[in-house]
Amino acid sequence: MxxxxxxxxxxxxxxxxxxxxxxxxxxxxxSVVxxxxxxxxxxxxxxxxxxxxxxxxxxxxxxxxxxxxxxxAVRTEHPRFFNQSFAGADPVSVVADWLVTTINTTAATYEMSPLPTLMERSIVRAFAKKVGFTTCDGIMGPGGSLSNLMALQLARHHKKPSARQAGDFTRWAVFISAQAHYSMKKSVVLMGLGEDALIPVPCDAAGQMMPDALERALGNTDREPLAIVGTAGTTVLGAFDPLAALAKVAQSHDVWFHVDGCHGASVLFSDRYRHLMDGAEQADSLAWNPHKMSGVAQQCSLLLVKHPTLLQDTFATGASYLFQKDKLFTEYDSGDKTILCGRRADALKLWLTWLVRGDEGFGMRIDHVFGLASHLRHRLESDPRFQIVAPPSFTHTCFWWVPPALRPLDLATLSDQERLGLHGIAPKIKRQMQAEGSTMMSYQPLGDLPNFFRWLFINPATTTEDIDALIEIIDRYGMQSLD
Amino acid sequence: MxxxxxxxxxxxxxxxxxxxxxxxxxxxxxSVVxxxxxxxxxxxxxxxxxxxxxxxxxxxxxxxxxxxxxxxAVRTEHPRFFNQSFAGADPVSVVADWLVTTINTTAATYEMSPLPTLMERSIVRAFAKKVGFTTCDGIMGPGGSLSNLMALQLARHHKKPSARQAGDFTRWAVFISAQAHYSMKKSVVLMGLGEDALIPVPCDAAGQMMPDALERALGNTDREPLAIVGTAGTTVLGAFDPLAALAKVAQSHDVWFHVDGCHGASVLFSDRYRHLMDGAEQADSLAWNPHKMSGVAQQCSLLLVKHPTLLQDTFATGASYLFQKDKLFTEYDSGDKTILCGRRADALKLWLTWLVRGDEGFGMRIDHVFGLASHLRHRLESDPRFQIVAPPSFTHTCFWWVPPALRPLDLATLSDQERLGLHGIAPKIKRQMQAEGSTMMSYQPLGDLPNFFRWLFINPATTTEDIDALIEIIDRYGMQSLD
Known part of the structure; x- marks a missing residue:
């Protein structure tokens, strides 16, 4: 027709x-844009x-x-695009995603998605092995926010299965890093717990949650602990919370331990950096977004769970029009393990990308960008035009471009007006980046710190020459911003 | 690299x-498969x-x-695929989705997705006009289950904004059709309301929620009414609830009225069938999945809201690393109107498909498949080998293939063993469909009715010749199932 x-x-x-x-x-x-x-x-x-x-x-x-x-379009695959926690999508995964769209199916049932169903199961097993889970289940979905949300719901069902039928009237507490992702806030509101249920635990200077502060927070609340969430790769500073120490606290209090590894869990593919995830093997659940550091086209997210039947127990409603037990191979159906109904067969693209690149390719991406971050830090540390904000983590370097009059920068000695001036510089530099299309990079405040740039590396096509060139460009924009 | x-x-x-x-x-x-x-x-x-x-x-x-x-792969674009409530994806939308993947961006901010952001706004306005909303906001997302979930959360925030901070300890009631989609159950559990909060309202023989039964249900509960959900196109029978009558009840009780039009709202593009949606203009929110009857590649879902600021009020957390107000054009940012963070720029594919096909093309899809449904019904009504289950709605026809010994079928007179035999026939026929790959069609029980087939039309490539041929094939499988 x-x-x-x-x-x-x-x-x-x-x-x-x-x-x-x-x-x-x-x-x-x-141009980048x-x-x-x-x-x-x-x-x-x-x-x-x-x-x-x-x-x-x-x-x-x-x-x-x-x-x-x-x-x-913003060219997110451009070697000089640094604006988000994804960049430089692997072209193999892009075309693999075209395949997902072309077959236009739903990953809800084996009947509709035989191969994606088996691939998803294999991916769950392979990734669980990387993490160190000896038992597991898992489900893919459109984004880390949903993975984190579902993890909290697993914790609730694990602790209080009666809430599923009768509703939940408990005053819960969810302990997160003070620098955790905002999806945690969205999750507790949606679940009916309210923002008051979120207990942000203070971080050290590098942005890592402090285990003794977590212990104190647990002692200080009259709410019932629902979950402790460790972040592996925070959004701004790129910090890895000390997972092993957090796991120990969680165990001693018998509380669900979730790791938000959406951003950082990709380091598991690097022999050199996988130690950052030490302790994740003790988690109850872990969220990973291959669409971030592993370069798989969006969306591509995996929620890994240590308890083999809990996804089904928590989420299944057994809709009789879809999950009929008198069909063939329904024990493979995954669709009732999620809050979605129709679901893209994202397993296909992750599987095909993993097939082509292998563990080794995913590992090379990580090692390469850690190398870039190291180069940038050496450059900025020895350059009086810049000031690093916090001890660098992961591939993140957060920094201020410092106007000549304020060099060397000492925040403590700034007048209110100087501080406000510094706060206004990053937005001006960013506008110039956008106007010229030379690069894109995100800035933000953090606590009471003035706006600073976050430069993080993900794209394997980025080189140290790009970094050197952009340092000079940023300096030029900085000087222009003073005009 | x-x-x-x-x-x-x-x-x-x-x-x-x-x-x-x-x-x-x-x-x-x-083969279909x-x-x-x-x-x-x-x-x-x-x-x-x-x-x-x-x-x-x-x-x-x-x-x-x-x-x-x-x-x-299951060939969901094959003219003889009838297994799901999507089929025959428009190849334009498939390639448009390739574009979405290729630019690999997130629809969270104008900065990252200038064009998709503007297209999403245009789509919301254009679709609101079709529905008859005079004020509106809207957001796209990966699937109707999430749209329905978000609609209930809008209702909660509208009625009780304090729950966002303090948590929700109200005993709510959500009134749905007894034949509503299972995402409603998933939603109330996730929101902490519990399955007990769902009040299924009885339907008539055609599967439409009965307004007087709704009135009675409202009177019979000691729970606080949160929302009334009308379904426009139920999953199994394809029924359209009487939206205008339900809206009247909702108004008289001052309760949020949501229309789950994921499946059926596409009829708005047909001059001939748009009357099925009469009353939807009085809803507070409406969910539509263009990836179903309008043939847009998955996932493609829109949640339309009558209250212009409520999405933002309900879901925004204002994460300072992403939604900085000192950036350019942030008043266009849509990402804080959803429970997701990263979000595929699905607006692009819907916009491009709509551009190429126009209102007229979307309307032709609808008119064509209603014609097919009419042909099938005429055929089955006059054929003693088949028995129609319920008054047909939309493009759905639900039917039993009747074994010769039971013709004409009268369920009331069947022995337990005959009933069980009939219940087992659809699964056997389905296995044969899968084994030969001749077609795919879903079956299910409903209430205490034995398994029956649901044949619904979506693909514009399907013809009346396909229907005639498949009727004979199903009869052949039916006879084989008796061996």
Whole structure:
């Protein structure tokens, strides 16, 4: 009814254009972004006769529209893109994800996704071995926030299975790093626990949760402990909480121990850095996002659980239209182990990427970017134009560009106005980055610290030459920001 | 570091193979499925030297592995695939989704996704107009289960904003159709309300929730009403609840009214069938999955909300590393309106599909499949080999194949053994469908009714000839099942 030869021809052209885009991903002559205002973009599409408000069919304009989308896209595969905790997607995983879309199925049942189902099971087993779980189950899903949410729900069901039927009226406490990801807050609100249930535990200067502070926090609350969440790779500083020490506290208090390793658990593939995850093997659950440091195309998230039947016990509702036990091989069905119904067969893309790259390829990505981070730190430490914010962790380096008048930077001696000035510099530098499209990097405040840049490495195409060049560019933007 | 010419060459080959697959989607000489046991599949991959447990890099095997995946995939785009409430993905949307993956970004911020952000806003406005909302906000996400979950959380925050901070200790009641989707159950458990909070309201013979029964249910509970959920297109019978009548009840009790239109809201694009959604304009929120009846590649879901600031009020946590207000155009950022963090730019694929097909194309899909359903019903009604289960709705026809000895079927007169025999026939027929790969169709029990088939139409490539041919095939399998 729809698939005219003209349409198929356009699709072939689009596919060719996408392959070109992938092939040019590391082309430094391209801008990272062609940054436009909403008004500019609307006007541009209007002028092309492609109004953003959909309605009228324009069957012949697909290729043109796709080209325009690519022109205006942030090039996250560019070697000088550092704005997020993902970058430089592996082109193998990108095309593997095309496959996922092409077969357009749901990973809910073996019947619909025989191969993805088996691949997901294999991935769970292989990754559990890396972590050091001797028993396991696991489920993939669209993002780490959902993995963390589901982990807390597992903890609740484990501790209080009656809540499933009767509802939950307990005043719980969830202990997290003061620098944990904001999905923890979203989770406790959604679960009905309220933000008051979150107990942020203080961190040391490097951003690691302090185990003695955790002990004190447990002693100081009259709430019932539901879970302790250790973060392996915090969002801003990249800190790894001392997992073994946290596990010990969790065990002594008989509390669920979840590791949010969305960002950091990829280090398990590196012989040199896997020690950062020591203690994770004692967790009850662990979240990992291969779409971050391992470069798998988004979304790709895995929740690993030590208790083999708990996902099913916690989430299954046994819908009779979908999970009929009189069908074949239903013991393989995974769809009732999640809060979703339809679910993309993400296992396919992770499996294919893992097949092509192997443990070794995933490990090389990690070792390479740790090397880049080390290079950057050596450069910044010896450069009076910059000041490092906190002891660097992982591949993160957080830093201020320091105006000449404030060098060497001593925050304690700044006047309120100088502090405010410093706080305003990162946004100005960032706007210049966007205007020139030379790079993208995120900045943020932390506690009462003024805005600083977070430079983290993920993309294997980034080189030390990129770093050296960008240091000078940032300095130039910094000087311009004073004008 | 990774992108060797050999890799890129493999990716080109894979892309070509995927395009071929799309082009042959309606090829009736292909099987719908080449169904294998888990053991067979494992042995097959083992024999190819591609063990399912990942680890060792096999860089040269990508194309081969992808080909094998395609061989074993269920062909959901095949005109004789009827197993799920999605089918026949529009190839335009499939390739548009490739684009989403290729730019590998997150829809959280305008900074990262300028164009998808604007497209999502346009889609929300355009769809709100179709529904009849005069004020609106909306957010896309990976699946209708999450949309329904978020709608209930909106209702909670609307009614009791203090729960966000302090937690929720209210004994709520959520009123749903007795035939509502199981995501409602998953939602109330996750939110801490417990299954006891769900009040299933009885349906009539066609599967529509009865408004007077809803009134009675509201009067009979000592719980506090949180929400009334109308279903537009139930999973099994395809029923549309009487939305206008339910809205009236909701208004008179001052209760949130959510419409789960994941399956059915696509009828809004058909002038002929949009009346099925009458009353939806009075809802507080509405969930729509374009990946079902509108044929957009999975996942593609939209939650529409009538209250313009409520998504932000309910879900935002204002993480300072991501949603900094000193960046440009942050008033466009959508990422804090959801429970997710990273989010695929699904707006892109919906927008591009809508651009190419227009309202008219989406409408044609609907009209075509209603026509198919009408053909099937006429055929089955006059055929003694079949018995229709319930008054047909939407494009669903639920039916039994009746063994000769039981014709004409009268359930009331069946012995226990005859009933059990009938219950066992659908699974046997289904196994034969899978073994021959001739079609796929789902069966289920409902209440105390024996297993029956649900035949629903979604794919625009399906024809009345397919229906006529499959009726005979099902009869053949039925006769074989008696052997």
């Amino acid at each position: 729809f698939d005219t030869p003209q349409t198929m021809e356009q699709l072939r052209l689009v596919a060719g254009r996408l392959l070109e885009y992938l092939q040019s991903a590391d082309d430094r002559s391209c 062609d940054y436009r205002s909403p008004q500019d973009i609307e006007a541009l599409f209007e002028s092309m006769g492609l109004p953003l408000l959909p309605g009228q069919a324009q069957p012949a304009r697909l290729y043109e529209a796709v080209s325009q989308v690519l022109e205006l | 990774f992108d060797t010419p050999q890799t890129m060459e493999q990716l080109r080959l894979v892309a070509g193979r995927l395009l071929e697959y799309l082009q042959s989607a309606d090829d009736r000489s292909c 080449d169904y294998r046991s888990p053991q067979d599949i494992e042995a097959l991959f083992e024999s190819m030297g591609l063990p399912l447990l990942p680890g060792q890099a096999q860089p040269a095997r990508l194309y081969e592995a992808v080909s094998q995946v395609l061989e074993l």
